[in-house]
Structures are given as structure tokens and as C-alpha cells.
Amino acid sequence: MTFYLRRLAFYAITLWAAISLNFLIPRLLPGDPFTILLAKLQRSGGISPSVENSIRLLLGAVEDQTLWEQYVHYWGNLFRGDLGVSVTQFPTPVTELIAGALPWTIGLVGTATVISFVLGIGLGALAGWKRGTWVDSLIPSTTMMQSLPYFWVALLLIFLFSVTLGWFPIIGAYDVFKFDAPEWSWAFVGSVIYHAFLPALTIVISAVGGWLLGMRNMMVSTLSEDYITTAEAKGLRPRRIFMTYAVRNAAMPSLAGFGVSLGFVVAGSLVMEQVFTYPGVGKLMIQAVRNNDYALMQGVFLVITLAVLAALFIMDLIYGFIDPRTRSNNG
Amino acid sequence: MADRRTRFALNWSGKLIAGVVIVGAILLFALIGPFFTQDPRDSDNPALLPPGPGNPLGTSSLGYDILAQLAEGARGSLIVGITAGLIAVVLALFFGVVAGYLRGWTDEILSLVTGIMLVIPGLPLMIVIASYLPVRSLWVVALILGITAFAGPAVVLRSQARSLRVRDYVAAAQVAGEKTPRVILVEVLPNLLPLLAAQFLFAVLLAILGEAGLSYLGLGPNGSITWGTMLNDAQGGGALTRGAWWWFVPPGLMIALFGCGLSLINFAIDEVIDPKLRTAPAAAKRVRKARKAGLDKLGTSAGATEPAPSVSDPDRDDRSDDETTEEKERVEA
Numbered sequence: 270m271t272f273y274l275r276r277l278a279f280y281a282i283t284l285w286a287a288i289s290l291n292f293l294i295p296r297l298l299p300g301d302p303f304t305i306l307l308a309k310l311q312r313s314g315g316i317s318p319s320v321e322n323s324i325r326l327l328l329g330a331v332e333d334q335t336l337w338e339q340y341v342h343y344w345g346n347l348f349r350g351d352l353g354v355s356v357t358q359f360p361t362p363v364t365e366l367i368a369g370a371l372p373w374t375i376g377l378v379g380t381a382t383v384i385s386f387v388l389g390i391g392l393g394a395l396a397g398w399k400r401g402t403w404v405d406s407l408i409p410s411t412t413m414m415q416s417l418p419y420f421w422v423a424l425l426l427i428f429l430f431s432v433t434l435g436w437f438p439i440i441g442a443y444d445v446f447k448f449d450a451p452e453w454s455w456a457f458v459g460s461v462i463y464h465a466f467l468p469a470l471t472i473v474i475s476a477v478g479g480w481l482l483g484m485r486n487m488m489v490s491t492l493s494e495d496y497i498t499t500a501e502a503k504g505l506r507p508r509r510i511f512m513t514y515a516v517r518n519a520a521m522p523s524l525a526g527f528g529v530s531l532g533f534v535v536a537g538s539l540v541m542e543q544v545f546t547y548p549g550v551g552k553l554m555i556q557a558v559r560n561n562d563y564a565l566m567q568g569v570f571l572v573i574t575l576a577v578l579a580a581l582f583i584m585d586l587i588y589g590f591i592d593p594r595t596r597s598n599n600g
Numbered sequence: 601m602a603d604r605r606t607r608f609a610l611n612w613s614g615k616l617i618a619g620v621v622i623v624g625a626i627l628l629f630a631l632i633g634p635f636f637t638q639d640p641r642d643s644d645n646p647a648l649l650p651p652g653p654g655n656p657l658g659t660s661s662l663g664y665d666i667l668a669q670l671a672e673g674a675r676g677s678l679i680v681g682i683t684a685g686l687i688a689v690v691l692a693l694f695f696g697v698v699a700g701y702l703r704g705w706t707d708e709i710l711s712l713v714t715g716i717m718l719v720i721p722g723l724p725l726m727i728v729i730a731s732y733l734p735v736r737s738l739w740v741v742a743l744i745l746g747i748t749a750f751a752g753p754a755v756v757l758r759s760q761a762r763s764l765r766v767r768d769y770v771a772a773a774q775v776a777g778e779k780t781p782r783v784i785l786v787e788v789l790p791n792l793l794p795l796l797a798a799q800f801l802f803a804v805l806l807a808i809l810g811e812a813g814l815s816y817l818g819l820g821p822n823g824s825i826t827w828g829t830m831l832n833d834a835q836g837g838g839a840l841t842r843g844a845w846w847w848f849v850p851p852g853l854m855i856a857l858f859g860c861g862l863s864l865i866n867f868a869i870d871e872v873i874d875p876k877l878r879t880a881p882a883a884a885k886r887v888r889k890a891r892k893a894g895l896d897k898l899g900t901s902a903g904a905t906e907p908a909p910s911v912s913d914p915d916r917d918d919r920s921d922d923e924t925t926e927e928k929e930r931v932e933a
Contacts (some may be wrong), residue, residue, distance in 0.1 A: 289730075290720070298732040401638035409864060411617055416859020418812045421831065421852030428840050428848075486870075486877060493880040539723055540813045544835075554724065554818055558731045564921045566731065570724050577721055589689055 272589060280582050291567055292343050294335070300566055352571065353564030357556065363568035364553040366553060371535070371572070374542070377465050378534045386527050388473065389480020393523075394516050396481065397488020408485060411478035419475035420540040426467050427544065431446035437467050440546035468545045472538055476530075480523060485557030487519040494518075524591070528584030535576040619864025626858050630678045633789055640668040640825055651846050656847035657766075660903060661837035669830055670738035670850050676826035677808050677855070679741045683875030684807030687746025689800045692753035697792065711758065730819040738821045741814065745807040753799035760795055762789050797871045801862045808918030811857055827851035 303325065346352075350365040396404050431439045438444075443451070443460040451457065491497065492515055500510045539551030546552065550569055557565035634640075643663040651658045665705035699710035729744050731734060764770060765788065773787045789796075808827075814820045815828025816835065834840075834848035871878040 279712070279715060282682070282712060283719050286716045287720055290725075298729065385765060388736065401881040401883070401888065405881055409867060411857065412863030412867070413860045416809075416863055417856045418809050418831075418852055418872055420816055420856070421848070424831070424835075424840060424848055424852070428843075428845060432840055473865055486874075488874050489880045492875070493883070494877055533721060539727070540816055543817065558727060558817070558819065561731075566728060570728050573721055573724050574719075579904055581719060 273586070274370075276582070276585050276589075282577055284578055285577075287578070288344075288347065288571065289340075289572050291574075295563060295567070308345025317564060328592060338371075352568035353358060354441060355557075355565045356562045357560045357565065361404050363565050366565060367550065367568060367572050370548060370550045370553045373547060374535055377442075377468055377547065377549065378472060378538055379531070380470030381464075381469040382476065382534055384469070385476040386480055386523075386530070389477045390484045390512055390520060390523055392477075393481040394488055394511075394519065396485040397492065397519065398515070400485075400489050400492065400510055408482065414474060414478035415476055419471055419538065420544050421546040422474055423468070423471040423541050426471060438464055442548050456562065464547075467574075468538075468547055471541055471545075480526075483526065484519065484523050487522055488515060491515050491519040521547040521591075525588055529581065531576045534580070534585065537575050613868060615864045617869035619861045619866075619868070622857055622861030623865065624714070626674060626854065626861065627678065629671060630674035633674060634668070637668035637671050638665040640664060640672040642668075647849075648819075649843050650844075653854070658844070660833060660847055661839070661842075661844070666846060666850060669825055670827075670854065672832050673827045673851060674854065676738060676824045677811060678819065679738055680745065680826060681804045681808035681810045682845045683739065683742035684745035684749065685800050685804035687743065687805070688753060689796065691746070691750035692757055692799065692803075693789075693796070695750065695758030696754035697761045697788060698785060700758035701765050701788060702780070714751050714754045714758070718755065722748045723810065725815065726810060726814060727819060730814060736821050737807055738824050738826075741811060743808070745810045745814075746871045748802075749803055749806055749810070753803060756794060756799060757795065760792060761788060764791055782829070789837065794869050794872045798866050798873065799870075801866050803860045805862045808855060808858065812851075818821065827855055847929040848857040 307321070350364060352367075354360050355363050355366055370373065396408060399405075427439055430437045442464050443457060444464070497510065499515055500514050505514075535550055539554060541547075542549045542551035543555045550573065554566060554569040554573075556562070557569065625815050638645075641664060645655060645659045645663040645665060647661050647663045649655050649659040653666070655665050655672065658667070659665055669726075695714045699707045699714070726744055726748050728742070729748075733740060755847035770783060770787050773783050778786075811820060811826060812831065815826055816832050818832055820826060820828050820832070830851040831848055834844070834851075837844075837847070839847040846910075885888060
């Protein structure tokens with residue numbers, strides 16, 4: 270039980286640290302975001318005192334409050350689910366904008382992550398099984414894929430398939446000329462998949478190499494264990510040795526890695542979304558950065574961190590359940 | 601076993617040679633390239649010229665020579681990458697090795713910081729920090745990248761330091777009354793070198809990729825040219841829709857090549873850290889050859905079947921080494 274208590278304590282502290290970081294960054298760094306923002310708002314036609322107040326609070330430009338009072342106030346707002354109001358899309362609450370963008374990112378990056386994991390593990394297991402053959406000489410090329418800047422891959426794909434060949438759309442998550450708003454119909458789903466193909470391909474290309482390499486190396490290590498030799502000596506069929514003896518054991522570390530990468534799905538591919546103008550969380554954040562929309566930017570950062578924490582926490586619990594060794598091996 | 605001489609003898613395979621050549625060539629390009637190319641901000645050339653004589657890689661929409669920009673960008677990107685890599689590794693050494701070696705409360709606190717930094721997503725954090733800094737020099741960007749990237753290497757180094765601290769020679773040094781910093785620096789650190797080198801190369805690559813991402817979003821160093829800012833310019837200048845592939849392909853390709861070179865070197869280092877990666881495929885190859893030879897013999901002389909040699913023979917030494925370490929830890933616990 271101490272394992273779960275320790276993990277729980279860790280996540281509680283991390284949560285506190287992340288939120289405090291979010292509070293402190295605008296206050297500790299040089300620069301005067303408040304003045305920039307106020308000037309921008311006044312140019313676009315005045316703001317109400319209450320909005321000005323909330324921006325002051327967010328950016329720490331409140332004169333008559335100590336840092337501590339601001340901190341308490343900040344927590345109070347958080348507990349009420351109030352992340353402030355967006356400036357770019359005034360006066361939409363930040364939470365509403367994030368809620369609108371979240372499904373797109375989770376759907377796209379989540380699916381692409383699962384695809385690259387399954388593909389990478391499968392190919393990696395086969396490559397490990399065929400160790401010492403010509404397959405080994407293909408392995409280094411997977412690292413080439415890993416070191417590609419993924420948004421550059423996205424640029425190339427767009428240039429090749431959208432601009433030159435015209436097979437795929439350049440921007441958006443669905444055909445905005447055909448559909449006014451997301452709806453439940455086959456035509457719409459088809460449009461979404463059509464638009465998601467290149468972004469998903471980008472993620473798979475840049476992620477599959479890592480899974481492949483990790484799994485292959487684990488397979489090579491596992492296959493040199495004594496119990497594999499024993500299994501061979503017993504005369505078990507190669508297929509059985511492969512699946513039940515080798516892959517099952519070799520996949521454990523990758524499974525843990527998969528949990529981590531699921532956690533980072535929301536944070537996933539900020540730049541990629543920008544390249545494809547995909548209406549997800551990443552594009553929202555970048556849009557906020559470009560327009561000095563600090564409330565929106567910090568809201569997105571907070572949500573991303575929370576999502577990572579939640580996913581990792583769930584994964585920790587599951588992994589502690591699957592692999593009892595993690596529980597005893599504390600610290 | 602567990603002798604203190606580091607077995608940091610790289611296996612000079614084709615992979616390693618290729619990696620060193622690629623990385624060396626790019627470093628050389630960054631060092632002397634800018635002396636042989638045009639002024640990267642000279643806009644006298646015609647705009648959007650395809651590659652040809654005079655401008656080997658063409659020009660941008662503002663008439664900048666792409667090759668000159670690429671050389672200057674190599675400098676910027678490498679400065680950011682190497683500086684950030686160094687910062688990350690130094691931080692990782694402190695948070696990883698000190699935590700792994702000391703245990704107790706120091707370990708708890710240092711590991712907690714590492715854990716928090718590991719969990720907080722790096723790129724969004726970088727974006728938030730960078731967006732609050734109105735002026736960003738190359739060095740500031742490197743600092744941000746280094747600070748946000750130390751957690752991963754720290755975790756790896758910590759677990760290795762934990763296993764090293766129970767080795768006999770470390771215990772001997774402790775019994776001999778050596779001070780803790782000396783034990784860490786003289787006894788533990790040299791044995792971490794291969795791992796440290798691998799983590800450093802990886803951190804450099806991550807920093808270069810991170811810088812490219814930040815710069816592409818317009819949050820990179822202001823006033824400097826890097827491969828990332830080139831991509832940002834290309835995007836802003838409509839290189840994609842105007843078909844100016846010579847503008848956005850080279851910077852990404854340079855990053856990919858450099859990363860590939862670093863990974864190839866890392867492959868060789870990996871094989872030093874985990875000898876199984878080298879010995880096991882070789883052993884499997886030997887077994888297959890032996891089997892084939894045996895079958896040939898069977899066909900000609902119809903003699904008795906030869907037992908195939910065991911696959912796991914060559915690496916038995918390494919494993920027994922690991923096992924003793926584990927045992928020691930168990931005994932201590």
C-alpha cells in the first residue's frame with residue numbers, strides 16, 4: 270500500500286508545483302505583459318473594470334495586494350473553475366475555448382499514438398526475432414526518422430501531397446464549406462478522417478522509429494535469457510516462444526512508455542497542429558501566444574499539465590497492477 | 601568482476617564512422633562555412649531564385665542566399681544545441697548522480713524535483729516562458745531549453761548511480777575515508793561516462809529540435825539566424841505555396857542529418873553500455889551458421905546431428921555481473 274501512497278503524494282506535490290509555476294512565471298519573468306495587453310485592449314475599444322481586474326490578477330499587476338494574497342485569490346479562482354476570459358475571442362471564457370479544442374487533439378493525436386505504438390511494437394518484435402540477419406542493417410535508419418523535426422515532416426507532406434499533387438487538404442479538421450458545425454453523419458466523419466490523414470501520418474512517421482528501436486533492443490535482450498534457451502531445448506514451436514516467452518516479457522518497458530506517451534497526447538504535437546491549422550489545443554495555445562492572450566495561454570498550459578498528470582497517475586496504478594515488481598521496487 | 605577500469609572502448613563499426621563523419625562535417629560547415637558564403641542578410645540577389653550558379657541553394661523571398669543562411673544557421677543552431685545540452689547534462693549530473701549516490705532525504709528532494717520536471721510537458725513550458733521574455737538571445741533560448749530538458753537524463757543517471765554505489769571499489773573508497781564529493785567525482789563518475797556521453801548527445805539533439813520548434817512558432821532567438829528561424833521565414837514567406845522547396849527543405853534536412861549522425865554515435869555507445877546488443881545478434885548469427893553447416897554435413901555424410909550452441913553463451917559474464925549487484929542491493933535493503 271505504501272507504493273500507492275507514495276505515488277499519490279508525488280502527484281499531489283507535482284500538481285501543486287505545476288499550478289504554482291503557472292502562477293509564478295508571469296510574475297517572476299521580466300517584461301510587462303499587463304501593459305502590453307491593456308494597450309492592445311484599449312486600442313480595440315475599451316474594457317470593463319471587472320475584466321481589467323481579472324487580467325490584473327492573472328498577470329500579477331495588482332498594486333494593493335501582496336504576492337501571498339494574490340496566490341490565495343488565484344487558487345480560489347481555480348477551484349471555481351475560472352481560468353479567466355480570452356482576449357482574442359472576447360469575452361469567451363478560457364475554459365469554453367479549451368473544451369472546444371480538446372476533443373480534436375485527443376482524437377487525432379490519440380489515434381495516431383496508438384497506431385504508431387502498435388506498428389512500432391509489431392515491427393520491433395519481428396526485427397528483434399530476426400537479430401543477426403540483414404534486418405539489423407535496417408535498424409539505424411529508424412533513428413533517422415526519430416531525428417526528423419516532425420513539423421518539418423508535416424511541411425514536406427503538405428508540399429508533396431497537398432500543394433503539388435492536390436490529394437489532401439492543407440488546413441482544418443473538416444470541410445468548413447460543406448459543414449457549418451460538427452455533426453454526426455457519415456459524410457462528416459469521412460471528411461474528418463480525410464483531413465486527419467496527413468497530420469496523423471506525420472505523427473506516425475516521427476514516432477514509430479522510437480517504439481521500433483526500443484522493442485527491438487528489449488527483444489534482443491530477452492531472447493538471450495536462459496528461459497528462452499530452455500524453451501528452445503524443450504522443443505516448443507518457434508511461434509509459441511516468440512509470442513508467449515519473448516514478446517510478452519519484452520513488451521513490458523514499452524507498455525510503460527506507451528502510458529507516458531498517452532499522457533503527453535494533449536501536449537503532443539503543438540507545432541504540428543500549427544502547421545496544419547488543426548483546431549486543437551496546440552493551435553489554441555500558439556494563437557494565444559501570438560496575440561498576447563495570456564489568460565488563454567496559461568489556461569491551456571494548465572490543462573495540458575493536468576491531463577499529463579491524470580493520465581500518468583492512472584497508468585501508474587495500472588502498471589503497478591500488471592507488474593508487481595514496480596510496487597516492491599520503491600524509491 | 602566490476603573492475604574500475606571503464607570499458608569505454610568503442611567498437612569502430614561502420615555505424616560509428618558514419619556518425620562521426622556526418623557530425624564532423626556539419627560542425628566544420630558551421631565553423632568555416634560562413635567565411636566562404638555571402639552575407640546571409642544581403643538582399644541584393646533576385647528573390648526566390650531556384651538553385652543555380654551564384655546561389656547554389658537559391659534565394660529566399662527577400663533575396664537572401666540560402667546557402668549563406670544555412671551556414672550561419674548551423675552556427676546558431678549548434679550554439680543553442682550544445683549549450684543547452686551542456687546545461688542539461690550538468691543539471692542531470694547534480695540531480696541524478698548526487699541523488700542516486702546519497703539516498704535519504706537529499707535523494708527524496710532531488711528526485712522529487714526531477715520527477716516534477718519530467719512530468720511537466722517541456723514544449724508548452726518553453727512556450728510559456730519564452731512568450732514572457734520580450735528579448736531572447738541565443739543564450740537565453742539555450743538556457744530555457746537546457747533547464748526544461750535535464751529531467752530525462754537525470755532519471756537514467758540516478759538509476760545507474762544507485763547500482764554503482766554498492767560496488768566493492770566504491771565501498772573500499774568509503775571505508776578508506778574518502779570524502780563524498782571525491783568518491784562521486786573519482787569513483788562513480790568515470791564509470792558513468794559512456795552513459796553521460798549518450799545522454800549529452802541526446803540532449804543536444806533534443807535542444808536543436810526544441811529550438812527549431814520554438815523558432816518556427818516565432819519564439820526563437822531574436823536577431824539571430826538558426827535552422828529554426830529559417831523554417832519560420834520560409835513559412836511566413838509562403839515558400840510552401842510558391843513551390844520554393846529549396847528554401848524549407850535544406851534546414852530540416854540539416855537537422856535530420858545532424859540528428860542521424862548523433863544517433864549513429866549513440867548506437868555505438870549503447871553497445872558499450874549494454875554488451876548484449878552487440879553479442880546477442882552475433883551469437884544468433886553464429887548459431888544460424890552452425891546449424892546450416894550441420895545440415896550440410898547431414899546431407900553429405902548422414903552423420904549424427906550436432907547440438908546447436910546455446911544462444912545465450914557469450915553474454916553470461918555480463919548478466920552475472922548485474923545479478924551480483926541486484927543481490928547486494930537486496931541484502932542491504
